[in-house]
Amino acid sequence: MTSLFENVFSKLGLSNEGVTKEVSTVTEASIKDWMINRISKALKIDPSLINTGKEFESYGLDSMQAIKLTSGLEKYIEIRLSPALLFEYSTIDSLAKHLITLTSSTKN
Template sequence: MTDGFFSGIARKLGFASEEKPHIIPDEAGLRAWLVQWLAKQIKVEPSQIDTAKRFDEYGLDSRVAVQVSGELEKIIERRLSPALLFEYPTIDELAKALAKDTAEQSDAVEA
């Protein structure tokens, strides 16, 4: 019990890193994570998110784009461009590109 108590305090004070979200970094997993993330950002139900709608149509700015690329870096465990949301302006495009890139990276490591 005290272990969880102290780790919770350490996280709040910035001394412990946040745990990596558990998602499968394939296209469907990334799309689902992006839908949840966007819904939380704009305070709507995930069912209200249109994955073909452009991020800028949801009112996301460059500051938020940098935040999401940072969160995605934790999931796929590599550096990403902060301009990612501008290069791939919809959830569908971004999930597809990241999944393809992640699969290619995985294949290169295995070879």
């Protein structure tokens, strides 16, 4: 099934490369690592400069970057996510905690 994000990317001529799942078990730590990696690549900054308690807004992510990040997360944790996710959970820490709750509830 094609996700909403894949449809948007296709219509905009964008790719979703680099969003495949890198570990077999999703943990809070692996989500944080995934987010740090993707944000550092999107913003072209060193991963060590990303503070997981700092709000996404403070990094200057634009709406397209936020959508692409959320789309990648959908693929990574294999759960459909809200496009407004990064606005609802404004830090890597809060988002990772929320996503672990979602992954746990969908597996039970």
